[in-house]
Amino acid sequence: MSSKTALANATIAGSLAAALAMIAAPTFAGPKLPQPTMDKCFGIALKGENDCGAGAGTTCAGTAKTDYQGDAWKYVAKGTCASIKTPKGTGSLEPTKS
Numbered sequence: 001m002s003s004k005t006a007l008a009n010a011t012i013a014g015s016l017a018a019a020l021a022m023i024a025a026p027t028f029a030g031p032k033l034p035q036p037t038m039d040k041c042f043g044i045a046l047k048g049e050n051d052c053g054a055g056a057g058t059t060c061a062g063t064a065k066t067d068y069q070g071d072a073w074k075y076v077a078k079g080t081c082a083s084i085k086t087p088k089g090t091g092s093l094e095p096t097k098s
Helices: 003-024
Strands: 038-042 052-054 072-077
Touching: 038 052
Parallel strands: none
Antiparallel strands: 038 072, 052 072
């Protein structure tokens, strides 16, 4: 095998490995688009399942570090947030300290 062929094969293999890694890696998205029929409900998202807002050191959606994090929100149907119960209390339309 020539050095050109070996280099080409290595480049293809490296590109394939990089593409597979990108597909398998979790993605962190920005905030979801505004949804007029929904409310942002803080303190109800499970770890890594928030739609956005997750405090300092996080990028946004999917970055809540704990379950029911008070500064992370999920969209819920309008008017239902305060009725959602968690082990830390009910949902809130404003960020909480819990």
